[in-house]
Amino acid sequence: MTTEPRTEPAAAKTSPDEIDHATRTARYRDRVFAEHDRLAAELVDLPGQQKRVLADLLEFNSGTEFGKRHGFAAIRTVDDFRRAVPVQDYAAHAPYIERTAAGEANVLSADRPVVYFTSSGSTGAHKKIPVTARFMRTTFFPFYYAAWAPLLRHFPEVAARPDAVLNLKHDPPARPPVMADGRPHVGASQVDFGAKFGEPLAAELGTRAPWATLPVETDPADHLERLYLRLRLAVQGDVRMLIGINPAVIAAVPYQLGLWWPRIVREVRDGTVGGVRTGSPDPARAAELERLAGYFGTVRPAHVWPRVRALFCWTTGVASLYMPALRREYGVDVATLPAPVAASEGPVAVALDRHPEAGTPVASAALYEFVPADDDLAPDSETLLVHELEPGHDYHVVFSHVGGLYRYAVGDVVHVPDRVDGVPRLRYAGRGTRSDVAGERLREAQVVRALRDALAAGGLSLRNVACRVERSAGSAHHYTFAIAPGTGWHTTEAQRFLGRLDAALAARSDGYRRARAGRRLTAPTLRLLEPEAFHRDWHAAVAGGVRPAQAKDRLFRQDDALWERLTGPRPADADDGHHH
Known part of the structure; x- marks a missing residue:
């Protein structure tokens, strides 16, 4: 018996784009892991590293107006620095920043700004x-590269192809607004780091996907x-990961799939994007999407992209309450990886391992100081250094860095869950603002923990939550909580939840407990909203001009018009600001 000689299948040709992506990915991985290892090594001598950061920023900026006014040249120690510079917020820095933006040099930093990051603030x-x-x-x-190390180490496939990632924060403007000095005023996610800073590798995963640059004018x-246009293009891709940073952006996608589904399927079938023919019709994918809708009733991201492995976003604060349910929208085995604890003004901590919420201080990025979160921040607040933090406590964040921010109270509160090899790990706990009408001095972190306690005790879940203070009968006030439940809540469950929430708030906050005991606050009340209420509210904010990356969860909401927008009846003809 004879057989035909065995031949190997012809090798598939590799396109130049694929070669370029493979080369770039290899270089990118090398840079990411190098920065990760360097930041990890710096933690061995955290106090010493912090002293070197202070010495560097003082030397570099001693000749600036701010540096001369505060005697940078004579400062030798952290205590000297504390005596010379008060704790200050954005308002205190603003006059210097405005002069810089008008074109004046050497005000805060010896280095001229290249761009101005925008931040929505509290x-x-x-x-x-x-x-x-x-x-x-x-x-x-350094922190920006290192942040991706756990992802690339444990989910390397997300970097294998340009179209493996749906990056929802990437939205570079065609014509960015500029300051008087001609520099752009944009979000960090809108900056081309290669063009502006000579760092082409800093382009995030997903920024080379087919949907990263829209094929039609908008x-x-x-x-x-x-x-919509990005989502419409992405439903034809094999997405493995979503990047949002702001978790509200990722939380909106399941709602958007339902909202825009008929238009998405029609355009996939016709080969159009925004009504413009940009490619070949894809009736097979359109039919597959229709079958999914028919079988499941409600189409979820897990149905459209069954191979999603990870979500990369903030996982703490209000998001911690809805993150378990959100993760299930994308698949039962989907991992959540925490974005760095950072603001537009600078980084605080970055996850160097697979901890789902916390990261380690970025020791060489800034000089970090902390104030216990229950204390009011003041120019002369006594501060702790990062190696002095204690597990189980919350702290206001104050930092100073070479970019020209000095003892800057960023407005965030961090929690210290533990120490690793003597180094405190930090996670974002909430904004530093308080709600205080009756001496309760409630912080966002305290309310989030009380909500978590009350939900867990009743086996309940939610999609999102907000609260406000309202006047009760007489002179007392009470808190009203607006909640979009994860599943329907029975009347008895809702009543028990309120009792548990009241007790949990008293346990978490001495001020709340005293205000309730003194009858300055009465028991909280509850408004159960439709499941999609917060998503519609988010869409309304974005339709009103707020960039998606900055349309964030807000727990405390005292603005009457915005509260009514969230909790009021939905207009019969509401279309969430989307134009068909």
């Missing part, structure tokens, strides 16, 4: 954060249409 007002080349090299890029201000 009030929604847009800040202007000067971003210098030295800041990016010393403070920003109004740059129509954020919802741009979200």
